[in-house]
Amino acid sequence: MVSQGLYGVENLAHIPGKVGAAPVQNIGAYGMELKDSFMQCQAMDLNTGQIHIFTNEACCFGYRESIFKHEIKGRYIITSVDFQLSKQGVLKTEYGNIKSYLTEHGMEHPTLQQLHDAICAIRDAKLPDVKQLGSAGSFFKNPVIPAARFEALQKDHPNMPHYDEPDGKVKVPAGWLIEQAGWKGWRNEHVGVYDKQALVLVHYGGGTGQDIVNLAQRIQHSVAEKFGIQISPEVNFV
Ligand SMILES: Cc1cc2nc3c(=O)[nH]c(=O)nc-3n(C[C@H](O)[C@H](O)[C@H](O)COP(=O)(O)OP(=O)(O)OC[C@H]3O[C@@H](n4cnc5c(N)ncnc54)[C@H](O)[C@@H]3O)c2cc1C
Numbered sequence: 001m002v003s004q005g006l007y008g009v010e011n012l013a014h015i016p017g018k019v020g021a022a023p024v025q026n027i028g029a030y031g032m033e034l035k036d037s038f039m040q041c042q043a044m045d046l047n048t049g050q051i052h053i054f055t056n057e058a059c060c061f062g063y064r065e066s067i068f069k070h071e072i073k074g075r076y077i078i079t080s081v082d083f084q085l086s087k088q089g090v091l092k093t094e095y096g097n098i099k100s101y102l103t104e105h106g107m108e109h110p111t112l113q114q115l116h117d118a119i120c121a122i123r124d125a126k127l128p129d130v131k132q133l134g135s136a137g138s139f140f141k142n143p144v145i146p147a148a149r150f151e152a153l154q155k156d157h158p159n160m161p162h163y164d165e166p167d168g169k170v171k172v173p174a175g176w177l178i179e180q181a182g183w184k185g186w187r188n189e190h191v192g193v194y195d196k197q198a199l200v201l202v203h204y205g206g207g208t209g210q211d212i213v214n215l216a217q218r219i220q221h222s223v224a225e226k227f228g229i230q231i232s233p234e235v236n237f238v
């Protein structure tokens with residue numbers, strides 16, 4: 001889409017996966033979500049074989065959420081997705097370290113392609129290559145907390161990164177909370193917390209699913225103890 005000069009999904013560059021899975025968790029990254037450009041999808045009902053159209057509204061998208069993860073979980077196979085993109089657009093560069101990366105590389109006014117390439121480079125530097133080190137990407141969702149709660153926490157943690165949500169609440173990066181709780185780079189023989197991004201749990205080999213679950217629970221407890229914030233998994237457990 002970017003190579004055709006179409007705006008609307010550029011910040012989602014480099015998220016691994018197929019297009020059919022993208023609506024299932026309303027994939028998102030760097031201040032953009034699938035729902036922002038998703039028009040509708042076609043899906044086959046596995047009970048009846050009939051094809052249904054799900055509009056944006058019908059998908060009930062939320063943060064890493066959709067109807068496909070809840071009410072109709074496992075019932076439909078998404079067979080195509082229609083996007084509504086734009087030939088002109090305003091690039092979103094406010095999120096994470098996009099701005100500082102662009103400045104460092106002399107691209108204060110990037111083109112669509114340059115922003116796409118920058119996001120790919122930023123992700124490559126932060127996320128493990130799944131072919132070399134097993135991970136599911138971000139393990140936890142970024143918690144969204146009431147503004148009053150955030151202001152109280154900010155008194156003790158003035159550097160706490162945060163993003164204002166349209167509904168007045170505040171999103172806090174789970175990776176920062178986990179890092180502050182001392183987990184970044186932690187590992188035992190089999191599993192650990194990625195040393196370049198604390199939001200990513202990694203499998204070094206020889207471990208079990210239970211090892212990952214145990215580690216995730218320990219992280220959740222220590223974040224809750226330190227900040228009073230409950231972080232919840234983004235991943236599906238199978
Ligand atoms: C290194 C790394 C980084 C990641 N970064 C991000 C990120 O920044 N943002 C983000 O949102 N996600 C991220 N993820 C998660 C992952 O990329 C997404 O969840 C992606 O949508 C998975 O696509 P997939 O094709 O591998 O689906 P799978 O993992 O195979 O499936 C995911 C779910 O969707 C269902 N599903 C898959 N295809 C269909 C279909 N056609 N119809 C109906 N249901 C279907 C499956 O049953 C399953 O429940 C990351 C993962 C990794 C490993």
